[in-house]
Amino acid sequence: MSEEINYRKVIAVALADAMREDDSVLLLGEDVGAAGGAFKTTAGLFEEFGPRRVRDTPISEQAIVGAAIGSALCGLRPVAEIMFADFAGVCFDQIANQLAKYRYMTAGQAQLPVTIRMANGAGAGFAAQHSQAAENWFLSIPGLKIAVPATVPDLYLLLRAAIRDDDPVLVFEHKNLFALKGSIPRGVAPLRLGVADIVRQGNDVTMVATQQMRHRAVEAADLLVQEGIEATVIDPRTLIPFDDEAVRASLEQTARLMVVQETVQAGSWGASLIARMVQDHFELFDAPPTLLSTPNTPAPYAAALEREWLPSVEDIRIGARELVKW
Amino acid sequence: MSEEINYRKVIAVALADAMREDDSVLLLGEDVGAAGGAFKTTAGLFEEFGPRRVRDTPISEQAIVGAAIGSALCGLRPVAEIMFADFAGVCFDQIANQLAKYRYMTAGQAQLPVTIRMANGAGAGFAAQHSQAAENWFLSIPGLKIAVPATVPDLYLLLRAAIRDDDPVLVFEHKNLFALKGSIPRGVAPLRLGVADIVRQGNDVTMVATQQMRHRAVEAADLLVQEGIEATVIDPRTLIPFDDEAVRASLEQTARLMVVQETVQAGSWGASLIARMVQDHFELFDAPPTLLSTPNTPAPYAAALEREWLPSVEDIRIGARELVKW
Amino acid sequence: MTIGVEASASLDQGPPDDAAALLAMMLRIRMFEDKVMDLFSQNLVRGSTHLCQGQEAVTVGVCSVLRHVDTMTCTYRGHGAVIAKGAPLAACFGELLGRAGGLCRGKGGSMHFADFSVGAIGSNAIVGAHLPITVGAALASSYLGDDRVAVSFFGDGATNIGAFHEALNLASVWKLPAVFVIENNQYGEYSPLRSTTPIDRLARRADAYGMPGVLVDGNDVAAVRSVARSAVERARAGQGPTLIEADTYRQVGHSRSDPATYRPAGELDRWLERDPILLLERSMLTRWSTEELDTIRQTAQRDVDSALEMALAMPEPTLDEMAKDVWA
């Protein structure tokens, strides 16, 4: 039950478990097979399951997502990999206009148990076209579920849940977390999509953050203790559906909300959460909600710039301190 | 100065004026030339400017946007048409990963005076793949300006401003407003992108709405007068840059904010605006901000369903009434 | 060169019912589409609608060699294909009218006819987007080891969009049981093919994917059926996909708002002389009497009329329909 593994490697474990459980699960994507994935996240699967179930594709993201959709319509449970989440740009139509809407437009005739895995996020110097938090591109497209795992067990459980789910789920694997260690939660109850993780409890401020930013939020929260500030840190784990209730419940205690994200303010999940919270629970707020975002620029390459671009532990600490003082 | 024309037809007037002013302006898109546009929004331009400057393309949206980008890099000032905004899905990479980021990634070497025009929005029974308010897809992509004209003069002025602008501008033309009448604001000072229109003044509530919803907001506001409620209606006209200051100034009077939009809550411009306002001007709010959105579904086809799906004048009226009572 | 023009196969060799069934189906589609035009003018159809009068031989010819378990995808100009695949006419009209009894309970409309029970797994309003999806349907057959074939109809203009390229390449490299059928009706919206496409025969594009490309007279239902049968057999035998270019003509405008004034004088008339229904009826006269043909026609008309009547009697969807079917 507590096998140690890293975030990168747990992916293949989850995929293998899913494939052993259900023969209708297959993988497709660029170099997911023989090479074990550009990030080695599918290593060993080709050897175990063979070329029928682990399929290397041409560089054709529209065809990859389309093939996933079509095979799902005909009874399979495909898992497609889009190597970097940024490449969702070249198959955006297939995800947003086809995958998301197919069930609705056909009044439920279509079945879409499709999982799309993508490597997400900034921090390692991949520059503007390979560093985006692309989950924000899909927030306004009804019909998609969005998972943003931050830890090894969450990644395992969310990937399993995504594959079992009868709806399309986009799973964003943060590539700056690949080295993160944790244990495989085997034998644990399946996770329901839409249930937040209350990572840490405190009565002074509610921090909500995902993926890389969740870890920074926790780090900042740990430091804030020295200043006498106790923070709750909530990791929603999925953005659609979103566990608004977990945030509301925490706000009952803290009356202060801070969201940390690695994207710009506009069109973001954080802004959306804040807007919902103030609309639905205005009376809970004793201070203005704080959204920590990146500056309004694409991701820069140079180390010094990218470091500055992402919200840091220090930014979070300062933001929380000010919020509590308000 | 007050030539009457409709929203559909003013587009060609603006384009023709821009093309007469500057020989580096050219148009490209599917059937924009000989046929005068699928919506007849470019009628007459082919006849005046010929096939060199008004170019019919194959059904290849990636090539259309790419051709706009490349020709801009080499000194032209292209205006590309993507027939329905929903088709931005098939060229999302070109818009989000290329057009938006090119200047930044090349540290300002690249010039991108590109305008992309797209027919936007719901209300006429075009169903899920032809009815989206696609401006929301681009909010989180730094490097793009976004214009959402609601009236004839604004459409004229924003289109002219977009074409003159040295940055990429996406201009969303709402196809449910094509029949709307208004006058061509010739001889008027050019519009700066980022300046809201205060459509209507009132001290009880601030309504912010664009395109089709702006008109519904005004209609609701007119009705609310009977109930003794005076609303300010603000049309931001551009979403990026956004005239936050106009909203803030109005909130000083009203202390109540309501945003009406024809998209879902998550990832929307309305939620982003609300999050900024409560973060920056919390003390101005006497009541929770209200965001009126569509239900969390794709656009349905049937008349009864689509009517219900879009925020109505009545929805706005009820929402405002409750907000003022709060 | 992989292109060949299939010699017109004569229906005389088949069982006599064949021709009657083909004719009946083509008439049903023609009459359905003519009714849709009427419904337009009565303002009973929302959004836009794209009709297929003149192209019936393509969808009917191809679908006549398919079973319900074989899948078919098509475009917004898909009424004919979905009817040819076996969808009930009343539910088709119902969908068009946005009624609760429509194929998709009124949520899809004209551009999104689908009837999974007969293998019509989707009409797509995004040009070319259904081609990758077709590849997925074919992948499922190959994966499951069953003998289903996945067929896709799309226009000449669609051969210029990226999804076409990616789909054909992947189908070929995986040798999937797919058949790609270009309904070359000479125009993409208002643009004649040559203004957007630097080659004259689209079937030649098959070469780029190492698959056979076949050109066929798309107004000759027997010829279409014959090339479709070969392609379907090839697919079932695990030999991979085929690209079929069916040359035909869109007798009406692109969509409701298009008077088609861009057509050169005489072009429509020339094609009307080769109207697929006319051609089929003429060829049938060797074995069928005029009266028998009239009966087929009358039956089709009666079916269409009564289907429309049924559809007009269907209720609108109730408002709770809106929130349904976003999630499983």
Added chain:
Amino acid sequence: MTIGVEASASLDQGPPDDAAALLAMMLRIRMFEDKVMDLFSQNLVRGSTHLCQGQEAVTVGVCSVLRHVDTMTCTYRGHGAVIAKGAPLAACFGELLGRAGGLCRGKGGSMHFADFSVGAIGSNAIVGAHLPITVGAALASSYLGDDRVAVSFFGDGATNIGAFHEALNLASVWKLPAVFVIENNQYGEYSPLRSTTPIDRLARRADAYGMPGVLVDGNDVAAVRSVARSAVERARAGQGPTLIEADTYRQVGHSRSDPATYRPAGELDRWLERDPILLLERSMLTRWSTEELDTIRQTAQRDVDSALEMALAMPEPTLDEMAKDVWA
């Protein structure tokens, strides 16, 4: 069939300086890339980097017939192309190291080298995305009536993505002055070409767009130059685009993390025997002494070394750089 293998043009017919210049440029690129490998291991390069050792003859051969006003786009594997087009080595290293003196002041990095002053208008990290952009560059030349040509380099794997298809079709239908050069290095990441592509010669895809397709030995710089010259002349003459497939080999892994264990035994060795620099040097020996060749090599090494030294001395960008260049 439009494909022809260009007979290897001999450099003997050209002025002697030609060969020296070509060799010098190829050596600069090789030595630049070798240095980048060193910088990797010292952890001085962020993200990923994609090297082009073994492919130098393609970019150098093509760029040798271009002027600075002609535009060139390329991929993340673009160091060689950008250097061949004339970008200064120090600024290239500077970009790689994320320094203020880099080509893009450190904001682009390895995958986004660009130097507009020499016509290198962009390296793209999205496979195939620069092809439509190249069409736009060619459109500008055609629109303005000048004689600039737009050239694009991309990989074998990129021929399977939608943007390739749309770009080539549009360039051809508008007869634009573009030259599309496939650097066929036999692999797309870890996948050998045949596993992703159902045809063996990519130049055949030109047929689908009605443009000439030419196959050339991409390790023979003279042959590359010769086909490029024809294609460029054709483009300038208003006769439209050409697709060139240059057969070559990526001597190193796909990116920093790839040990390239998937290569069949002996394959690398066979290609190393045909290393483009080796081939060129060998052919030059008829007119050049070993000492002269050594001098060229030493000069190249000195240039590269001192460029790196300059780059290492460049400051990091200041933080105010971050907010710049989003808007004009």
